[in-house]
Amino acid sequence: MSTRSASVAEPVLRLRGVRRAFGEHVVLDGIDLDVAAHEVVALVGASGSGKSTLLRTINLIERIDDGEILLRGQDVSDPRVDADDVRARIGVVFQHYNLFPHLSVLDNVTLASRLVHRVPRAEAERQGLELLASIGLADFARAFPDRLSGGQQQRAAIVRAIATGPELLLLDEVTSALDPELVGEVLALVRSLADGGTTIVMATHEMAFAREVADRVVFLDAGRIIEDAPARQFFEAPREERTREFLARFLAD
């Protein structure tokens, strides 16, 4: 794992003092985080700790109240930056898949290529079919999403997010809405992406998976980073008392 996190000159993602509050409620309270190329970072923490909000600020779906978000050195939190251009460089997968129900699986996968990156339809569809074949969903290319199981929908949603070759992939609790027997196939796909060198930031409740796949684990509590450590160290020898409490609660469940 350590070979993958070998430092590249410039991090893909750099957060500096990111703050977000809803009225009195401070959701993100000065977040500093670097993510290097090909690195897999797991965000863990209780519900409401700010994991999802943090992911949403990164692709500019959520506005920030202070701080900076740098994507390959460019400050994308600057309001003068075109948010659509930034979002096109970042892939996002949601808890509830959010596939477009009125479009075929293939159209879901190729939509961004065709509309945002102006890839000709034939070329986009060739790439899309290739991607769907690689996850065993080629037979469903012309089907509509409601014909697929939850696990298949989520895998299609992941393929949709990576179809345009984004610089960064954000996964927001991608297995939380799935029946237990369908979790495995989705995690296997995420694992293969990680092994293939995709830079990933994922919010997750799957501790075993975080331990296995992530290079680093970041523990959030009440909008602050409590601990940011290599995965092995995080689970075997956490430095912070609060991390130990959190892990103990998870192991007890």
Next chain:
Amino acid sequence: MTETTDARDSATAWRPSAIELERRAFRKRQTGRSVLVSALSTIVLAGLLAWALIGSPGWAQVQQTFFDPTVALASLPRILEGLWLNIQVLVAASIGVVVFALVLATLRTLRGPVFFPLRALAAGYTDLFRGVPLIIVLYLIGYGVPGLDFFPRMPVAFWGTIALILTYSAYVSEVFRAGIEAVHPSQRLAARSLGLSHGQTMRRIVLPQAFRKVTPALMNDFVAMQKDVGLISVLGAVDAVRAAQIETAHYFNFTPYVVAGLLFVLLAWPMIRLTDWVSARTRAREQVGSIV
């Protein structure tokens, strides 16, 4: 593979039990009784109505003035000619309504302070035109606008079409808006996260789903407009209603009105059935797996 063979095996092996057979017999008896009861009650009701109508003291007089077959046949060509104008107006107005209503609905869903005037204008428009009776809009547009001497001279049917578009767009834009707002925000979120612009998200993601949700309501508005095209006759356009009026005056007989009414029903009927069918199908899909 194994699943299908399993299913076939169990299908050949299974025979309905005595309990199931008894239940089926019971359901069959119930169905037979229902059909009988509904047939009987229909016949009784129809008989009562016919007896009351034909038995009324003035029936012979009414039959002569409203249901005279010779007058009906003689007036039919003129009324059909008028109906052709109604159909032309209907087609033009439908297209106009869809376009203008979409613009209005989109204006009302725009966010951001810059768009406040447009939003307010669209809201005020729909409030106003849903409140004003169509016939008054027809008079104002049909007689008022040409009086401005600003536009070239147009046939009255043209101004009637404009009035229909103005009124119906107000209703239909509200239907569209309801549809747009019924599309879950997560769809918009997913589209924007892929880098689609606001406009692309509306065109490719939100509107297609909104259309599907409001199709039955839209078709219902279309059916309503189908008969309201007859109101352009108040401007003097010789449509089916106006033609019937002329024929009525000619024969001193009201039968042409009945003929025109029947023609409008015939015109609307396929759409009414289609609307019911689409609504039922939508309902069936949403309530799949339920018998209540």
